[in-house]
Amino acid sequence: MKTYNKVLILLACFSLLSTGLTAQVQLSKFGVSLSQWTRNYSEFDERFFFTTPPSEQGGYTASSIMPSIFAEVSIYKGISLEGRIGSWSRTYTDISSFGNLTIQESLKQRVIPASLSVLYNYSFLDNFNAYAGLGVTRYFIQHEVLRLVPDGSGSVAPQEFSGNNYGINYMIGVEYYFNEKIGVGLEGRFHNGAYNKSFVPEFGANSVTRTIDLKGLEIGISLRYRLFSSSSSED
Amino acid sequence: MLYSKMLWAISLIAVFFFFMRCNSKDLEFIQPYQFIVADFEDTPNLEEVIEEEPEVEEAVEATVVVPEAPSAIINDLENAESDEDVDRESVEVLTKVTDFVETEVEDEEKQAAVSTAVDNITEESVEEFLQEDAEVDEDILAVAIGAAESVDLGDLFPDLDLPDLPDDVDLGEEGRFEFDAISEIEFDLEQFRVNTLVGPCADAARNAFDVALSNLNTQRDNNLNTVTQNFNRRVTDANDRLTSRNQVALTNFRNGLRGLNEFIVSNLRAASSIERFNPRLARNLRNFTVLYMHYFRFILDRQYRFNLESIQRQRNIEVANAQVLRNNSISSINASYNAAVTSLNNTLSNALNNCHNQGTGN
Numbered sequence: 380m381k382t383y384n385k386v387l388i389l390l391a392c393f394s395l396l397s398t399g400l401t402a403q404v405q406l407s408k409f410g411v412s413l414s415q416w417t418r419n420y421s422e423f424d425e426r427f428f429f430t431t432p433p434s435e436q437g438g439y440t441a442s443s444i445m446p447s448i449f450a451e452v453s454i455y456k457g458i459s460l461e462g463r464i465g466s467w468s469r470t471y472t473d474i475s476s477f478g479n480l481t482i483q484e485s486l487k488q489r490v491i492p493a494s495l496s497v498l499y500n501y502s503f504l505d506n507f508n509a510y511a512g513l514g515v516t517r518y519f520i521q522h523e524v525l526r527l528v529p530d531g532s533g534s535v536a537p538q539e540f541s542g543n544n545y546g547i548n549y550m551i552g553v554e555y556y557f558n559e560k561i562g563v564g565l566e567g568r569f570h571n572g573a574y575n576k577s578f579v580p581e582f583g584a585n586s587v588t589r590t591i592d593l594k595g596l597e598i599g600i601s602l603r604y605r606l607f608s609s610s611s612s613e614d
Numbered sequence: 615m616l617y618s619k620m621l622w623a624i625s626l627i628a629v630f631f632f633f634m635r636c637n638s639k640d641l642e643f644i645q646p647y648q649f650i651v652a653d654f655e656d657t658p659n660l661e662e663v664i665e666e667e668p669e670v671e672e673a674v675e676a677t678v679v680v681p682e683a684p685s686a687i688i689n690d691l692e693n694a695e696s697d698e699d700v701d702r703e704s705v706e707v708l709t710k711v712t713d714f715v716e717t718e719v720e721d722e723e724k725q726a727a728v729s730t731a732v733d734n735i736t737e738e739s740v741e742e743f744l745q746e747d748a749e750v751d752e753d754i755l756a757v758a759i760g761a762a763e764s765v766d767l768g769d770l771f772p773d774l775d776l777p778d779l780p781d782d783v784d785l786g787e788e789g790r791f792e793f794d795a796i797s798e799i800e801f802d803l804e805q806f807r808v809n810t811l812v813g814p815c816a817d818a819a820r821n822a823f824d825v826a827l828s829n830l831n832t833q834r835d836n837n838l839n840t841v842t843q844n845f846n847r848r849v850t851d852a853n854d855r856l857t858s859r860n861q862v863a864l865t866n867f868r869n870g871l872r873g874l875n876e877f878i879v880s881n882l883r884a885a886s887s888i889e890r891f892n893p894r895l896a897r898n899l900r901n902f903t904v905l906y907m908h909y910f911r912f913i914l915d916r917q918y919r920f921n922l923e924s925i926q927r928q929r930n931i932e933v934a935n936a937q938v939l940r941n942n943s944i945s946s947i948n949a950s951y952n953a954a955v956t957s958l959n960n961t962l963s964n965a966l967n968n969c970h971n972q973g974t975g976n
Contacts, residue, residue, distance in 0.1 A: 428643050430646065430647045430814060431813065431971050475971050476971060477649075477815045477968050477969055477970075477971065478967075478968030478969075479968075480968075482647055520641060522641055522643075524643060524644050526644060526647065528647075532650075533647050533648060535644050535645075538644055540641045540642045540643065541639070541641065542638070542639040542640050542641035542642075543638055543639050544638040544639075545638060574638075574640070574641060575638075575640040575641070576640060576641045576642070576643060577640050577641070577642055577643070578642065578643035578646075579643075579645055579646055580646065581646060581814065581817065582645065582646050582647075582648040582649075582814075588640060
């Protein structure tokens with residue numbers, strides 16, 4: 380976590396320094412995007428905490444469409460600072476039957492990745508722009524968990540839990556502008572993060588903590604509005 | 615322009631604090647589902663062991679049958695002041711005793727031994743002879759036994775009524791029971807534990823089984839403790855009775871010696887009394903007294919030894935009965951325990967079968 384903080388401090392200092400020295404800082408573009416973020420779990424996933432966890436750990440993937448909004452601030456020539464926030468949701472369920480006993484459990488998860496990234500923009504054709512960058516993401520996670528035991532005791536009304544953690548993202552993308560202002564983009568972004576979850580494995584036992592992956596590739600398209608071009612060009 | 619730069623600087627600082635302000639936070643989760651396995655709640659308890667106390671019988675005893683004739687003779691002689699006061703029958707009987715010694719006993723050494731004893735008999739020598747650890751002259755005793763077993767003189771001597779002794783029992787090493795059956799049960803349980811599912815439902819079933827089994831073990835242990843305590847108490851009681859009965863037998867033996875002493879002393883005093891007018895009759899009386907004293911002492915010794923043996927055998931029988939009762943009780947306890955554990959195993963199998971997740975979806 381301290382590593383992410385250091386990166387953030389460097390980014391901020393770099394931005395402020397650029398602001399003061401170049402006087403080029405200004406909003407260059409903003410937009411909305413729709414992406415598919417597919418999370419890949421190397422060990423534990425959200426189903427692990429149900430009454431009947433998966434027999435094997437790792438190898439599980441979870442994919443959902445994620446809407447996002449973003450804005451980009453030009454700092455210096457092709458370098459810009461992008462802020463982005465999205466919302467990724469998924470519901471995990473488990474139904475277990477033991478004789479006459481049925482246990483239904485569900486976990487509604489919302490991941491809100493808020494990232495601050497440094498990009499390098501590069502124009503290589505008319506109206507085409509490519510960019511690549513990296514940044515720090517803070518993942519805000521909300522869980523709503525419930526348990527239903529229709530023919531027995533032990534039902535749990537929906538309970539909400541929240542938490543957050545940091546991660547790093549890497550991205551690469553291209554954008555095409557139909558005119559001076561409006562354009563579309565295609566972007567690939569890799570999330571490398573995780574969050575911790577503490578739970579009680581057995582009734583009456585002590586709580587333990589497991590780390591859940593947030594890593595995975597996100598591919599999406601975006602609609603962009605450009606205030607001015609900040610790309611460096613072939614020229 | 616300056617306003618725009620300040621605005622962006624403030625925005626960047628705000629974003630910076632957005633990331634920096636809070637530390638990361640772990641998420642939590644609801645408590646795990648608590649499986650409650652009620653299948654074992656109906657497990658019946660082992661019956662509390664109740665042992666019927668074995669009936670304690672007294673050891674059979676040898677009985678000395680004291681003849682009446684000698685007392686009648688002594689009563690006759692004690693008060694005699696002359697030959698006229700002496701019953702003729704008494705004189706004849708005592709004369710037969712002397713004749714037996716002098717004519718029927720062919721061994722001169724034995725005759726001499728009797729004669730010497732008659733010459734030297736005093737109240738002090740009698741008291742010494744009737745000490746518990748005093749030795750009996752074998753020659754005189756042989757003559758006395760001959761007289762007592764003779765047809766003519768048998769009625770003058772005591773008899774010993776010996777009941778049948780019970781057969782002695784071999785207790786081995788006190789019949790220690792090694793609880794083999796219990797070890798066998800635990801081995802079976804260990805085998806059973808191998809085939810189990812994993813997961814909270816199976817764990818709950820196994821926990822409920824363990825609780826029920828623990829209860830059974832406690833009940834079995836309590837029953838075994840009760841049986842063991844009963845057995846130890848019965849053995850202790852049997853040993854206490856052995857000591858007590860031995861003490862009674864010793865007291866009876868001493869009382870017999872004391873009674874014999876009193877009778878012999880009265881004989882000697884009667885002999886001294888009649889010696890004034892009939893020395894021959896007095897010697898005949900002393901002859902009888904010596905033989906009677908030796909034979910009676912012989913009878914008392916036999917009675918005492920018989921009673922000690924009887925008491926020891928009775929103690930062994932009581933301990934053996936306690937062992938049989940204990941072993942039967944332990945067998946019964948183990949049989950009940952085995953049946954209950956078998957039932958528990960079946961219940962656990964059913965519970966584990968129900969723990970197979972018949973449907974799941976994630």
